[in-house]
Amino acid sequence: xxxPTNDRFLRALRRQPVDVTPVWMxxxxxxxxxxxxxxxxxxxxxxxxxxxxxxxCEVTLQPLERYPLDAAILxxxxxxxxxxxxxGLHFETGEGPRFRKVVREASDVAALPVxxxxxxxxxxxxxxxxxxxxxxxxxxxxxxxxxxxxxxTYMVEGGSSKDFRQIKRMLYSTxxxxxxxxxxxxxxxxxxxxxxxxAGAQAVQIFDTWGGSLxxxxxxxxxxxxxxxxxxxxxxxxxxQKVPLIVFTKNGGQWLESMANTGADALGxxxxxxxxxxxxxxxxxxxxxxxxxxxxxxxxxxxxxKEVGRILESYGPGNGHIFNLGHGITPQVDPKNxxxxxxxxxELSEKYHQ
Ligand code: 1CP
Numbered sequence: 001x002x003x004p005t006n007d008r009f010l011r012a013l014r015r016q017p018v019d020v021t022p023v024w025m026x027x028x029x030x031x032x033x034x035x036x037x038x039x040x041x042x043x044x045x046x047x048x049x050x051x052x053x054x055x056x057c058e059v060t061l062q063p064l065e066r067y068p069l070d071a072a073i074l075x076x077x078x079x080x081x082x083x084x085x086x087x088g089l090h091f092e093t094g095e096g097p098r099f100r101k102v103v104r105e106a107s108d109v110a111a112l113p114v115x116x117x118x119x120x121x122x123x124x125x126x127x128x129x130x131x132x133x134x135x136x137x138x139x140x141x142x143x144x145x146x147x148x149x150x151x152x153t154y155m156v157e158g159g160s161s162k163d164f165r166q167i168k169r170m171l172y173s174t175x176x177x178x179x180x181x182x183x184x185x186x187x188x189x190x191x192x193x194x195x196x197x198x199a200g201a202q203a204v205q206i207f208d209t210w211g212g213s214l215x216x217x218x219x220x221x222x223x224x225x226x227x228x229x230x231x232x233x234x235x236x237x238x239x240x241q242k243v244p245l246i247v248f249t250k251n252g253g254q255w256l257e258s259m260a261n262t263g264a265d266a267l268g269x270x271x272x273x274x275x276x277x278x279x280x281x282x283x284x285x286x287x288x289x290x291x292x293x294x295x296x297x298x299x300x301x302x303x304x305x306k307e308v309g310r311i312l313e314s315y316g317p318g319n320g321h322i323f324n325l326g327h328g329i330t331p332q333v334d335p336k337n338x339x340x341x342x343x344x345x346x347e348l349s350e351k352y353h354q
Contacts, residue, residue, distance in 0.1 A: 006139045009071040013244035015320040021349035022070035027328030028063040029075045035062050046091045056127040067342045078146030082155045084115035096160035103155045109181045114188050117195040128199035143201025147208035148185035149223035186226045190233030197243050205246040212251025231263045260285045271326035276314035287320040294325045297333040301340045308344040317352045
């Protein structure tokens, strides 16, 4: 493979030496950027934006025009899989995602197809190819999927949820139905990530946004074991290189040891875990990605630099750190502050890589 001109991100994932700590932001293309809001208006709706490869490429590149980021992330959504399974995803203005159909009974699960990713989700693969072409080797492109459990929460609840009433009811009263759903999702997610890799994704991330809402044993049984199935089904080779995999369980800080045993190359951390302690716990098994509280971006430039410095110091010298926020950047952040954050990571990390 022609290595990207800037390959810090891939080197850090492989725990190889870098000049400065690489940085990207979850949700780096999004509503905090006025140019994103303009593209979304031009597209008509959020799903139209995702389904148009040229516009998806345009918004993927927007944050890279503003900031010296070390990676691009495919502009899409984790809910493309349930949509391709026929649930009818739509976004009400000012609200979160909604599905026309929900999954509650064994018969609902049985009726769900495993999507044919190459045809049903061809718009995603087309976006990956377009973005790779337009990036022209500047930085690596990250592909992604939701974890089976996280996707299941949306499919069973019918949208976002605060208390996960429906899926928890299913988990405790008809666990076999949930297992059947997760089984189908694990196959779908593996196919989806493999297709993104074949289309050109140079690293992939599994977003397990809601695995952290489970009990410790529930996490093992309903989230982690299905991520392991996904990982077992991956063919992570692109242009002669192994494509690294990042697993991010939000609120998963107490389970890092078992996450590190899944075969992932890196673990994403939210801000509730100390990154230095996390490093001691996982040793040299995996790289770590994270983990500044996104709310720090509401504060002053001095406060942002201070917090970046604190996290770098906590991780300490050496390889295997990819700087990121502990969750997505929020729509209310001033784009200038994102710039302060990214520059601070590069500037303040140099001394840890000598
Ligand atoms: O323009 C808009 O109004 C839509 C806002 C939006 C955006 C910008 C949604 C709807 N999705 C996205 C893009 C998106 N989603 C990306 C793009 C790449 C990037 O720049 O990072 C990615 C990686 C996601 C992944 C995603 N979607 C997750 C996992 C990560 C996370 O934030 O925890 C989840 C849970 C979703 C579901 C979803 N899609 C959109 C929203 C608002 C939500 C969250 C709903 C909820 O809180 O339950």
